[in-house]
Amino acid sequence: MFKKSVFSVLNALIILTFVLSACSSPAAPQEGGAAPADANAPIEVWIDAAREESAGKFVDAYPDKGKLVSLTTTDYGQLPQKILFWNNVGSGWPDASFGGPQIVPLINDAAHDYLGDLAPYVDPNIVKDFAPGSLQNCWDGTKLYCLRNDLAHFVLWYNATKANELGIEIPETYEDLQATCASLKQSNPEIQCALGQQDVSFFNILVSNQCPFQQIIGAGELRINATHENCIKAAQWLDQMSQDGYYKLTDMFGTDASDIVKSDNWLFIPSSSWFGDYVIKGTYYDAADPNFEGKIGVAPMPKWEGQEHPWVFWWGGAAWVMSRHTQNPQLTADFLTYMTTDVIKEQGTYPAYMPAADEWLKSRMPTLTYLEDTTKAGEVLKSEAGHMWTMATEGPVDIGAIFGPILTKINAGELNYEAALAEWQAALVDGAGKLGYTPVTTGLDDFPSQ
Amino acid sequence: MQEAVAKVSKSAKRRPFQFNSAILLGIPYIAFMVIFGIVPMILAIIFSFSKYGNYQPEYFAAGLSNYIAILTDPQLLISFGNILKFGAIMLPVSFIGALAIALILDLADDRFGGFMRTVYFIPGAITLPAVALIAIFMFDPGISPFGFLLKLTGAKIAGDILNNKTLIYFMVLLRFFASSGGWIAVFYGALTGINREVIEAGMIDGCNPWQMAYYIKRPLIMGYALFMLINLTIQSLQLFAEPFIIQTSLRTGSPIDPYWSPNMWSAFLTIRTGDFGKSAVISLIMLLISLVAAVFIVTRTGMFKTDVVRN
Numbered sequence A: 001m002f003k004k005s006v007f008s009v010l011n012a013l014i015i016l017t018f019v020l021s022a023c024s025s026p027a028a029p030q031e032g033g034a035a036p037a038d039a040n041a042p043i044e045v046w047i048d049a050a051r052e053e054s055a056g057k058f059v060d061a062y063p064d065k066g067k068l069v070s071l072t073t074t075d076y077g078q079l080p081q082k083i084l085f086w087n088n089v090g091s092g093w094p095d096a097s098f099g100g101p102q103i104v105p106l107i108n109d110a111a112h113d114y115l116g117d118l119a120p121y122v123d124p125n126i127v128k129d130f131a132p133g134s135l136q137n138c139w140d141g142t143k144l145y146c147l148r149n150d151l152a153h154f155v156l157w158y159n160a161t162k163a164n165e166l167g168i169e170i171p172e173t174y175e176d177l178q179a180t181c182a183s184l185k186q187s188n189p190e191i192q193c194a195l196g197q198q199d200v201s202f203f204n205i206l207v208s209n210q211c212p213f214q215q216i217i218g219a220g221e222l223r224i225n226a227t228h229e230n231c232i233k234a235a236q237w238l239d240q241m242s243q244d245g246y247y248k249l250t251d252m253f254g255t256d257a258s259d260i261v262k263s264d265n266w267l268f269i270p271s272s273s274w275f276g277d278y279v280i281k282g283t284y285y286d287a288a289d290p291n292f293e294g295k296i297g298v299a300p301m302p303k304w305e306g307q308e309h310p311w312v313f314w315w316g317g318a319a320w321v322m323s324r325h326t327q328n329p330q331l332t333a334d335f336l337t338y339m340t341t342d343v344i345k346e347q348g349t350y351p352a353y354m355p356a357a358d359e360w361l362k363s364r365m366p367t368l369t370y371l372e373d374t375t376k377a378g379e380v381l382k383s384e385a386g387h388m389w390t391m392a393t394e395g396p397v398d399i400g401a402i403f404g405p406i407l408t409k410i411n412a413g414e415l416n417y418e419a420a421l422a423e424w425q426a427a428l429v430d431g432a433g434k435l436g437y438t439p440v441t442t443g444l445d446d447f448p449s450q
Numbered sequence B: 001m002q003e004a005v006a007k008v009s010k011s012a013k014r015r016p017f018q019f020n021s022a023i024l025l026g027i028p029y030i031a032f033m034v035i036f037g038i039v040p041m042i043l044a045i046i047f048s049f050s051k052y053g054n055y056q057p058e059y060f061a062a063g064l065s066n067y068i069a070i071l072t073d074p075q076l077l078i079s080f081g082n083i084l085k086f087g088a089i090m091l092p093v094s095f096i097g098a099l100a101i102a103l104i105l106d107l108a109d110d111r112f113g114g115f116m117r118t119v120y121f122i123p124g125a126i127t128l129p130a131v132a133l134i135a136i137f138m139f140d141p142g143i144s145p146f147g148f149l150l151k152l153t154g155a156k157i158a159g160d161i162l163n164n165k166t167l168i169y170f171m172v173l174l175r176f177f178a179s180s181g182g183w184i185a186v187f188y189g190a191l192t193g194i195n196r197e198v199i200e201a202g203m204i205d206g207c208n209p210w211q212m213a214y215y216i217k218r219p220l221i222m223g224y225a226l227f228m229l230i231n232l233t234i235q236s237l238q239l240f241a242e243p244f245i246i247q248t249s250l251r252t253g254s255p256i257d258p259y260w261s262p263n264m265w266s267a268f269l270t271i272r273t274g275d276f277g278k279s280a281v282i283s284l285i286m287l288l289i290s291l292v293a294a295v296f297i298v299t300r301t302g303m304f305k306t307d308v309v310r311n
Helices: A002-023 A049-061 A076-089 A103-107 A160-166 A174-187 A198-208 A229-243 A255-262 A275-280 A329-341 A354-367 A374-385 A399-411 A417-434 B002-014 B021-048 B065-071 B074-107 B111-125 B128-138 B147-152 B167-192 B196-204 B209-220 B222-237 B241-253 B262-273 B276-301
Strands: A043-047 A069-073 A096-099 A146-148 A154-159 A192-197 A215-218 A221-223 A247-250 A266-272 A296-299 A319-322
Touching: A043 A049, A043 A076, A043 A329, A049 A069, A049 A329, A076 A096, A076 A103, A076 B262, A096 A103, A096 A329, A103 A319, A146 A329, A154 A160, A154 A275, A154 A374, A160 A266, A160 A296, A174 A192, A174 A229, A192 A198, A192 A255, A198 A229, A198 A247, A198 A266, A198 A399, A198 B241, A229 A247, A229 A417, A247 A255, A255 A266, A266 A275, A275 A296, A296 A374, A319 A329, A329 A354, A354 A374, A399 A417, A399 B241, A417 B262, B021 B276, B065 B276, B074 B111, B074 B167, B074 B209, B074 B222, B074 B262, B111 B167, B128 B167, B128 B241, B167 B222, B167 B241, B196 B209, B209 B222, B222 B276, B241 B262, B262 B276
Parallel strands: A043 A069, A043 A096, A192 A247, A192 A266
Antiparallel strands: A096 A319, A146 A319, A154 A266, A154 A296, A215 A221
């Protein structure tokens, strides 16, 4: 009797589940375009805690429009998976969101189907004034899927007082850098010539020589070619520098690096544009220390012999995206434009919008007294912002997570950087396959003619 | 005598269903088991036959394509191979370790024993992801309070301690200290339930404490120990918290990729591609293996054998 009742309960449940699933039939998928526009519809924007104050300024600047904007402070990293869940229920998407640098490639597919085209709603004159290459991965054909918030391009931070003391000229090519480090090792072996964050320094050296380890080459199409000759040449250089002890690749946020820097026995730190303000000052050096004044110099990253100018990687650089489900795309676009062109001037990192960047440099650089030459530093940051080789890395495949096990093997001495390329290539292709891509594994694409 | 037994068995069969307090206490558990156990299982079966990837799911539209895709994917053998390696070390270590500690603590039937039992139990009261995060912090030579000890081994960054070679042992260590405390407490309950007469008979026969523990106490609590074995097997199959925390917090310094264990692979498919169909297939494979393991252990080891035989 008891057995019977248990089974009948289970049977009822099974039938109930089938009935419920039949009831929740898929809503008619909306064809490409946005929802009907309503200039008075409220919008919801996802931001992080650091953007709260600046986003609030939109409300102050435009009280009429501002009252339609509601801000949700949350972990914007959850956006891609949350979109998938909202798609299942047919509602819940924010009208816009702050996102990491790869946000567009991460969600620009049929499963997410979230991105809204900003091009009709943003003044083309504003769009063309973003730093060259910074919107490369926002464009999908003629559709503009994001606005870049800030840049984190690589520059060469150096110990200016030490360089002056030793009479060292700042190298302009990677070959020169190698020679400089070699002679420094002879004369002053206690000084670490160059040090950098292990993973991003590897990516930077590959990007500097235009290594196509992940390129978006069309709608739903990827190239993964980490064993291209450009990559191999760069990796060989890195192996040599690392082997000889000239370039120490480690965790820059740990004691291993900070001990070296604090002992003043260092010369070059190739790193992102924010590294000086947020790590060199603060973590390594005490901002109030009088010895820290005028200590740090900034130079462009080296280039390879034969290159016109350096190409650099970027360690960060957020973006804003708009939803295609929004009922007020103009207001959403206006808000995003405001965040990336106006209030960005007062933020802590280098703006992607060039006119805002000029003002940012003008107001901010003189306050950075730890720099040896604030004018020169400003010029370097500005010129290098246009040298990001954005034809690689911002794609759907998580290159960092996939590089993790390989980096562990490099540190254990099982692989060097050159040998790691082949293994990384295989893992990247496998990672792309898991996301449903069949990547092209040969060739290279440079910037399309603009 | 035969007649009495026959009478008892007949009345047992004809005994009407009585709603009593036992059923009442069981209702909340059954309700939760149905809502959070049985219904998701049924939904997983439905999802495994559904097609995902286009904005909205199409139920029952995939046929066997999800099953074929997962069963022919090389990642299946890789992920299950990883947890097999983990289970091969974790099961004996936890099984023997927890049992041995419980038996030894039982010898110290005083405040010290009680205190140590609490000490072992405490990590189990903290949620596993938190334990994993603390462990990563503890093993990073740069930030650990025991960094000076770690640096003596020549390690400078977290990756020197936590790498491909040490990964499994690190996770076994984590799992052992996080979960064995609970089992030690369960065994304590089982050991106190042992009939005093049996213990005294053993002492009269001249057993020393070690013989008492191994020959007398151990067999009497073996039912609980085998229950622990089922749990450990299922836990090692479903391994997720530790490798996920290691992978997401160390990222470019992680010795493992985002699909190291089957549960991580299933989560990866869900979170990155929204393909509930394929991740449901992986979950059902794990469920099947867990069921087979549980049935095997229950039927082959006689863990539910009791002294009283009921008809």
